[in-house]
Amino acid sequence: MSKNKVYLDNAATSFPKPPGVAKAVLYFMNEVGASPGRAAHMGSIEAGELLFETREKIASLCGVMGPMRVIFTSSATEALNLAIFGCLKKGDHIITTSFEHNSTIRPLKALEEKGTIKFTVVPPYDKHQYTLDCLEKHLKPNTKAVVFNHASNVFGTAVSLEVFSEFARKHRLISICDASQSIGVLPIDMDELGIDLLGIPGHKGLCGPMGTGALVINDSFDIDQMSPQKFGGTGSLSDQIVQPNFLPDKYESGTPNMIGIAGLSAGIDAINAESIGKIFLHKKELVNYFYQRASEVKELITYVHPEHIETGTISFNLEGLSSSELGFLLSDRFGIQTRIGLHCSPLAHQAMGTFPSGTVRISFGPFSRKSDIDYLFDAIDEISNA
Numbered sequence: 001m002s003k004n005k006v007y008l009d010n011a012a013t014s015f016p017k018p019p020g021v022a023k024a025v026l027y028f029m030n031e032v033g034a035s036p037g038r039a040a041h042m043g044s045i046e047a048g049e050l051l052f053e054t055r056e057k058i059a060s061l062c063g064v065m066g067p068m069r070v071i072f073t074s075s076a077t078e079a080l081n082l083a084i085f086g087c088l089k090k091g092d093h094i095i096t097t098s099f100e101h102n103s104t105i106r107p108l109k110a111l112e113e114k115g116t117i118k119f120t121v122v123p124p125y126d127k128h129q130y131t132l133d134c135l136e137k138h139l140k141p142n143t144k145a146v147v148f149n150h151a152s153n154v155f156g157t158a159v160s161l162e163v164f165s166e167f168a169r170k171h172r173l174i175s176i177c178d179a180s181q182s183i184g185v186l187p188i189d190m191d192e193l194g195i196d197l198l199g200i201p202g203h204k205g206l207c208g209p210m211g212t213g214a215l216v217i218n219d220s221f222d223i224d225q226m227s228p229q230k231f232g233g234t235g236s237l238s239d240q241i242v243q244p245n246f247l248p249d250k251y252e253s254g255t256p257n258m259i260g261i262a263g264l265s266a267g268i269d270a271i272n273a274e275s276i277g278k279i280f281l282h283k284k285e286l287v288n289y290f291y292q293r294a295s296e297v298k299e300l301i302t303y304v305h306p307e308h309i310e311t312g313t314i315s316f317n318l319e320g321l322s323s324s325e326l327g328f329l330l331s332d333r334f335g336i337q338t339r340i341g342l343h344c345s346p347l348a349h350q351a352m353g354t355f356p357s358g359t360v361r362i363s364f365g366p367f368s369r370k371s372d373i374d375y376l377f378d379a380i381d382e383i384s385n386a
């Protein structure tokens with residue numbers, strides 16, 4: 001079998017990007033190159049317009065009316081750190097889930113170790129499913145926030161946003177949602193649901209470059225509840241040495257990553273042109289095809305029913321090999337790029353019984369094809385018969 005290059009690691013970062021992304025990056029680098037909002041010259045104005053338009057695109061994708069409620073960050077991790085460190089205070093209790101990525105669980109743990117907060121990790125009632133009842137059991141009088149991952153980066157399953165937002169509304173909690181795996185695949189209407197803060201990457205489902213992300217703030221969220229985590233130049237109120245208290249400047253200091261944002265803007269255009277609904281269906285079709293092929297390989301172990309996979313991410317193992325051995329062979333001998341081990345989510349593996357050995361994870365993007373899956377199964381066949 002000849003060695004191809006097949007990328008199946010879109011849950012880490014999407015690749016390839018739509019062609020408009022690299023074009024937009026190059027255009028900004030070569031033709032604009034200016035810092036937005038710091039000057040009145042034409043380059044600065046063009047950069048400022050691009051920045052504003054990209055905020056509008058993200059706001060509309062997330063169901064928020066105010067574009068200034070989109071805070072650009074370097075990643076989903078930075079966005080979630082801003083929400084967690086910005087909102088949580090001494091004595092608070094937080095409810096979170098067993099499906100968190102380290103980008104939420106580690107900030108919570110760091111705050112707990114400093115003696116600032118305590119948190120409870122709520123197990124699901126079944127696989128990745130949560131009900132109001134199972135969350136309410138863990139409420140305390142000082143519970144301040146619920147921090148939850150919308151879709152698992154390991155198993156591709158998703159929680160019901162309605163359950164978490166109802167829980168937060170009913171008990172007046174701040175809701176902080178990690179939409180790293182769902183943005184660009186599943187619809188999210190923050191205002192309708194009442195999700196307060198949403199952390200998103202720009203470089204996964206939105207197909208932008210690495211180094212992009214945002215914290216999206218609900219229109220009704222009172223920003224006095226969240227302190228900034230970065231202080232510095234904003235181009236506004238330059239006569240004052242205190243941080244501005246309006247959006248987005250309260251949380252955005254320093255020259256923005258305009259090169260990344262130019263690419264992100266083009267990535268979102270491509271996603272919108274295709275439509276999130278079509279991307280979702282494309283990934284569902286690939287997941288079903290994977291499971292159809294998997295049923296022919298008796299040594300292949302999967303962990304969730306394909307019906308429950310919402311984001312085109314699948315975890316599996318092959319009997320007789322560790323996930324790292326299989327991942328290495330797939331890459332080294334066949335050029336298939338997967339992700340192995342625990343995927344920065346030890347709690348999710350504990351909840352699903354795959355800790356500490358982990359799984360091989362494949363994750364589809366808008367450009368993945370059935371032929372990639374056929375090639376993967378040819379490789380698995382050769383490995384199992386070696």
Ligand SMILES: Cc1ncc(COP(=O)(O)O)c(C=O)c1O
Pocket residue numbers: 011012074075076077078101103149151152153178180181200201202213
């Ligand atoms: C569920 C989840 N949350 C957060 C992150 C962190 O995203 P970023 O790399 O943009 O910081 C990831 C990345 O894999 C993820 O899958």
